[in-house]
Every structure is written in C-alpha cells, then in structure tokens.
Amino acid sequence: MKGKKLKNSHLDSLFDGFLKEEGSIILGFKRDGNAIGHHIFKGSAKDYSLINPFFSANGAIYFRRLFSKGAKLLFILRPCEIRAYVELTKLTQIEREGIVAISVDCPGTESEKEKTDRASLPEDIRDYFKGDNKKRWACINCREKRGVVGDAGIRLDRDYNMWIIPYTEKGERLIETLEGELTDIPIDMAISPDRQTDSFKTDMDALRSDLKRCVLCMNCRDMCPVCYCVDCVFNGDEYLPRGDxxxxxxxxxxxxxxxxxxxxxxxxxxxxxxxxxxxxxxxxEACPQDIPLTKYFKGISERLQGIFSYMSGRGFDEAIPYTTFIEDELKDAED
Ligand code: SF4
Ligand code: SF4
Ligand code: SF4
Incomplete structure (x- = not known):
C-alpha cells in the first residue's frame, strides 16, 4: 500500500488550501488551552488537533441529514466516527458527493465524563500513547482503531512518522495536492489491528438489571449517530403512554x-x-444514569454483523445486510 509521509506543515497547507475554496468547511478537533473538542473550521484551521483523547460524542451526528450536493466538507475524525459517516451515506442520510472523509489512527479515548483534570491533556501525541490513561470499554474492545476507513487515512508508524494513505479516488485527488511522492508505507504501524475482547455479557437478566436505572430520557437514542429515524415510534404516546x-x-x-x-x-x-x-x-456517554449500554449494543451488533461477515463502516460499497438478498445466505438457519 502506498501513501505520503506527512509533516505538520503539509497538513497546514492541505487544510488551508481546502478552506480557501468558497463554502468549504472542515469538521475535526480544536485544541483551546487545556480544552479540546469537535470544531467546525471555516476560513482557517488554526489550532486543529488530529487526536482528541477524550470522548464526548460521535462527530458523525453533526452532519446527519446533509443532502446538499454542492457542500464542500472535509471530515478528519476518529475511525468510529468515519465508520458512522460511511453507514449514514448507505442509509441515504448523508449525500457524500462533496465530502472527503479522513480517519485518523486512534489510540483510544477516555470518557469526557470521567475526566477530572483538564491538565491531563497530553502535550504530545507520543505521551498519550505511552500514558497511563483510563480508556473506555468501547475503546479497549474497539473493532477498528486504525485510520483505514473513509476516503483516506492518517496513520502513524512505529517511529511516530505520520502517513496519509488514499483509499478512494476522492482520497487520491486530495493527496495529489500534497507535495511529495507516493511511496510504500511501512508494514509496522503504531496501532495494530489486535484488540482485547472482553466477553460481552448480553443476557436478558443482566440487561434487565442494568436497565432498572433507566429513566427513558432517550439521550442514548438522540446521540447515537446511526439511530436516525425522524419519526421514531417512541416519540408519540403509542408505545410510551402519558396522561389519559x-x-x-x-x-x-x-x-x-x-x-x-x-x-x-x-x-x-x-x-x-x-x-x-x-x-x-x-x-x-450520553446516559445520565451511567448504564453500560455499549456492551449490549456493541456486543449484539458485532455478533449479528459477524453472521453476515459484515462490518459497519468498513467500506462505502459493502451493502448493509438487511438491504440485500442473497439466496444462499444463512443456509444453516432454521425455517
Ligand atoms: S478506540 Fe475505537 S471506539 Fe474508541 S474512540 Fe477510537 S475509534 Fe472510537
Ligand atoms: S448504539 Fe451506541 S455504540 Fe452503537 S453506534 Fe449507536 S451510540 Fe455508538
Ligand atoms: S440515556 Fe440512559 S437513562 Fe436515558 S433512555 Fe438511554 S439508557 Fe435510559
């Protein structure tokens, strides 16, 4: 696989060049003193950060229901955020024509809710890789933390050199604008595909017990990037009766x-x-009752996706299983 070795100055010129175009914006992270968070850059990408070690929301949620064909957007986000974007394009919830999506190698994140000391924001990405941080369960068990999804990826090799790698024609066109030649990328990268997998405890008794604390505020639904129905059945009185x-x-x-x-x-x-x-x-992250929702949603979805050899957000051309019919599929399933 080929890519270009990156310097920060290359990224500065890439972002500045992109933002020079009329109507173009970048969704990424901005560092402001000891604070860091999602930011939409227009005009200048000053103080951008490729990495945000603290997770509060999935950035794909901000452009859900974007149908403007003329939009010029660059997303520079974590792999799980770019994967959600890819799924939303397949669900026709985002028009991808004017969007370039770049995933960045993610060392894992701590919960924004757990973070008590803003001063712990690492000065250098290397510190974060080495640091003793409290990664979220979702990150310890992350299915894809490498920048290998979307139109292009920014990856780190073992010597902490940055590489930008195209995965689609759009990615190729963007990377062409950077100085330097495409060369073979190193095989050894700082982030490997290995992951720790805790056993997913998804039986009904555990679920029922955890859900005892649920107050049905529906924040979990509202902040889920792929829970997109405008007319959710739980918005009316039919499923959740009130009053009379x-x-x-x-x-x-x-x-x-x-x-x-x-x-x-x-x-x-x-x-x-x-x-x-x-x-x-x-x-x-959105749950005020600290219910461990990820293990149920991630656990169940990964099992189900596994049955269909599917991985959400892996590729733009990989159809979501429920949108396709394959005659010989699931031969062992009972009628
Ligand atoms: S480690 Fe995975 S789940 Fe955690 S923030 Fe990074 S990409 Fe998302
Ligand atoms: S259900 Fe939870 S873990 Fe899955 S995509 Fe939605 S917010 Fe993320
Ligand atoms: S966010 Fe938490 S309390 Fe609110 S509906 Fe979801 S699980 Fe229940």
Whole structure:
C-alpha cells in the first residue's frame, strides 16, 4: 500500500488550501488551552488537533441529514466516527458527493465524563500513547482503531512518522495536492489491528438489571449517530403512554413500574441499529444514569454483523445486510 509521509506543515497547507475554496468547511478537533473538542473550521484551521483523547460524542451526528450536493466538507475524525459517516451515506442520510472523509489512527479515548483534570491533556501525541490513561470499554474492545476507513487515512508508524494513505479516488485527488511522492508505507504501524475482547455479557437478566436505572430520557437514542429515524415510534404516546392514555392503560392492565416500556425501547433500538452500530459508545456517554449500554449494543451488533461477515463502516460499497438478498445466505438457519 502506498501513501505520503506527512509533516505538520503539509497538513497546514492541505487544510488551508481546502478552506480557501468558497463554502468549504472542515469538521475535526480544536485544541483551546487545556480544552479540546469537535470544531467546525471555516476560513482557517488554526489550532486543529488530529487526536482528541477524550470522548464526548460521535462527530458523525453533526452532519446527519446533509443532502446538499454542492457542500464542500472535509471530515478528519476518529475511525468510529468515519465508520458512522460511511453507514449514514448507505442509509441515504448523508449525500457524500462533496465530502472527503479522513480517519485518523486512534489510540483510544477516555470518557469526557470521567475526566477530572483538564491538565491531563497530553502535550504530545507520543505521551498519550505511552500514558497511563483510563480508556473506555468501547475503546479497549474497539473493532477498528486504525485510520483505514473513509476516503483516506492518517496513520502513524512505529517511529511516530505520520502517513496519509488514499483509499478512494476522492482520497487520491486530495493527496495529489500534497507535495511529495507516493511511496510504500511501512508494514509496522503504531496501532495494530489486535484488540482485547472482553466477553460481552448480553443476557436478558443482566440487561434487565442494568436497565432498572433507566429513566427513558432517550439521550442514548438522540446521540447515537446511526439511530436516525425522524419519526421514531417512541416519540408519540403509542408505545410510551402519558396522561389519559397512561391512566386508561393502568386502569385496564393494573400496577406498573415507571417509566413503562424501557425494555421495549432498548430492544427496538437494538434491533434498529444492530447492523450499523459502530461500537463508539456515544450512547453510554450520553446516559445520565451511567448504564453500560455499549456492551449490549456493541456486543449484539458485532455478533449479528459477524453472521453476515459484515462490518459497519468498513467500506462505502459493502451493502448493509438487511438491504440485500442473497439466496444462499444463512443456509444453516432454521425455517
Ligand atoms: S471506539 Fe475505537 S475509534 Fe472510537 S474512540 Fe474508541 S478506540 Fe477510537
Ligand atoms: S448504539 Fe451506541 S455504540 Fe452503537 S453506534 Fe449507536 S451510540 Fe455508538
Ligand atoms: S440515556 Fe440512559 S437513562 Fe436515558 S433512555 Fe438511554 S439508557 Fe435510559
């Protein structure tokens, strides 16, 4: 595989060149003193950061339902964010014509909620790789933390040289604008495909017990990048009766724990996102009740995707299994 060795000055000129075009913007991370977070750059990419070691949200959520063909956007995000973007393009929730998506090798992230000391923001990316940080469960068990998805990837070799590698024609066109020749990239990279895999405990008793604390605020749904239905069935009174509808139901059916319907809410959501979940853990980050949602959503979705040899967000051309029919598929399944 070929790529170009990068210096920071190359990225500066790449971003400046991109932002010079009328109407163009970049979604990435901006560092501001000891704070760091998603930022939309227009005009200048000053203080951008390739890495954000603290996770609060999946950036793909910000451009969900983008249908402007003339848009000129550059995404420079973590692999789980670019994977969510790729899924959203397949779900026709983002028009990808004017977008270039670059995934950056991700060393893993700590929860923004857990972070107590802003001063712990590493001065240098190398410190973060070596540092004793408290990575989220989603990151310890991440399925793809390498910058190998999207139109191009920024990767680090073992000597911490940065490489930019094209994966699509769009990526090739962008990288052509950088000085230097394409050369073979080193085989040995700082981030390997290996991952630790905790056993996913997804039985109903554990789920029921964890969901006891759920207050049905639906933050998990609202912050999930691939939970995209505009008309969610849980928005009305049908599944979650309130007021008169609740009174009538209780009088008809008897005593009930409140809020009603939380298991149904999570099971329907799980069913809806199981083929497209990227295991980012944004749902868990959004939960005020600290319910360990990632292990259920990621655990179940990876099992299901495995049955179809599918991986969400791996490629633009890989069809989501429920959108295709293959006659010989799942031959062992019972009728
Ligand atoms: S889930 Fe993977 S890609 Fe996403 S922040 Fe964690 S390690 Fe990075
Ligand atoms: S269900 Fe949770 S882990 Fe899966 S994509 Fe949505 S927010 Fe990420
Ligand atoms: S965010 Fe937490 S409390 Fe709110 S609905 Fe989701 S699981 Fe329940």
């Amino acid at each position: 509808a609740l009174l009538n139901k209780v009088l008809r059916t008897g005593s009930t724990d409140m809020p009603q319907g939380k298991e149904l809410f999570h099971l329907i959501r799980m069913y809806h996102v199981s083929q497209t979940c990227v295991g980012c853990g944004a749902c868990e």
